[in-house]
C-alpha cells in the first residue's frame with residue numbers, strides 16, 4: 001500500500017514525468033546530432049562529383065578525380081558505415097526502461113477512473129462538461145483528451161457500467177470529430193474502435209437502436225453493422241461481478257452531497273457552550289444542535305489556525321492509504337474508502353506535538369464531558385473523488401465486556417471548495433467541512449445503550465479542492481468512571 005500511495009502522490013508523478021520528458025528531449029537531441037553529422041558527410045561525399053557534368057567520362061579522363069575516388073571509396077565509405085551503425089541514445093532508452101517501474105499501474109488508472117466516475121455521478125455532471133473542465137460551475141484550466149474519455153468508457157465497460165461507458169464514448173467520438181492533433185493521431189484509438197465499443201456498451205445497456213446508430217454512423221463499420229450487432233448480442237455481457245475499484249453510486253449520496261441540499265427544517269439551537277469547564281467560561285464555543293434525536297452537534301472554531309498548521313506538519317509526511325477494518329478484524333484497502341490517513345500516536349510524536357494533541361483532547365472533553373481515553377486521532381486527507389461509503393462507526397461488538405466506539409468526533413481542518421460533506425442518510429443531514437469545526441455524534445443510543453443505527457453516515461466525494469479532517473472515536477471502556485452505566489445491554493444485537 002505504501003507503493004500505491006507513493007504512486008498516487010501527484011508530486012512524485014510529476015517528477016517522474018519531468019525526468020522522462022527531459023530524457024526524451026535528450027534522446028531527440030542525440031538523434032539530431034547523428035542526423036546532422038551524416039547529412040554533412042553526405043553533402044561532402046557527393047561534392048566533387050556534383051561539380052562535373054558527365055561523371056562517367058570525367059572519371060575515365062581526369063586522373064585527379066579518379067585518384068580522389070579511389071582513395072575516398074576505400075577509406076570513407078567504411079567510415080560512413082561505422083557512423084551509420086553507431087547506436088544513439090542507448091542510455092536514454094535504458095533510462096526509459098528503468099523508469100517503467102515508476103509509472104502508474106493499470107490499477108492506478110482504474111482508481112482514477114473510479115474517482116472521476118464517482119464525482120460525475122454523485123454531482124450529476126455531464127461527461128461533456130467534465131471533459132471541458134467544467135465541474136459544477138467551476139471552470140478548470142484543463143480539458144480531457146480523446147484518449148482520456150475513451151479510457152473512461154473502456155474502464156466503465158469493464159466494470160459493467162454500460163450506460164456510463166456509453167456517455168463517455170460519445171464524448172470521445174465528438175472530440176475525435178472536432179480535432180485530432182498530430183500526437184493524438186499517434187497515441188489515440190481509431191474512431192472505429194470508439195464506435196464499436198460504444199455500440200457494445202449500448203447493446204449491453206439494452207439500447208439496441210442506439211447500438212445500431214453508433215455503427216451506422218461509422219463509415220468503416222456501416223457495411224457490417226448487422227453482423228456486428230448480432231455478434232455483440234451473442235456475446236453475452238459477463239455477469240456484473242464486483243469490480244475492485246468502481247462501485248455503483250449510492251442514491252443517498254446523489255441527494256445529500258449536492259451543495260444546494262438543505263435538510264428538512266428542525267428546531268435549531270445555536271448557543272455558546274460554557275459548562276462545565278473554566279476554559280469554556282473564558283472561551284465559549286458556538287454550538288449548533290443539528291439533531292436532538294439522535295443527538296448531533298457541531299462546535300465552531302474549536303481549533304486555532306496555528307494548531308491546524310502544526311497538525312498538518314506532523315501528519316502530512318506520514319500519510320498512507322486508508323484501510324478498512326473488516327468484520328474479522330483484518331485491515332484492507334477497499335474501494336469504499338478512498339482517502340489517505342495517519343494515526344497520531346502520542347508515543348511517536350515529539351513531546352511538543354504530543355502536548356498539542358493532549359490539549360485538543362482536553363478541549364473536546366470540555367465540550368462533551370466524554371473521556372478521550374486511549375485511542376488516537378486519525379488524520380484524514382481526501383483528494384479529488386476521495387470519499388467514504390455509508391457505514392456505522394461502531395465495530396459491532398456484541399460482547400458484554402465490549403469496548404466499542406460510543407461516540408465520534410470529526411474535526412474539519414480546512415474549507416473545501418466543493419464537495420466533501422459528511423452526510424447521514426437516515427436523518428437526512430449534510431454537514432459541510434469548515435476549518436476548525438467539530439462534528440460530534442453518538443454511535444450508541446444514550447438510553448438503551450444499544451447501537452444507534454441512525455448514525456449511518458458517509459463522506460461525499462471531494463469535487464474541488466481537498467479535504468483534511470481529524471477523526472476520533474470514543475470508546476466505551478474509557479467512560480467507565482464518567483458514565484458507569486454506559487455498558488452494552490445483554491440484548492445488544494449485531495447490526496449491519
Ligand SMILES: O=C(O)CCC(=O)C(=O)O
Nearest residue numbers: 388421422458459469471
Ligand atoms: O470524512 C468524513 O466526513 C467522515 C469520515 C468517517 O466517517 C470516518 O472516518 O469514519
Ligand SMILES: [Fe+2]
Nearest residue numbers: 391392393457
Ligand atoms: Fe465514520
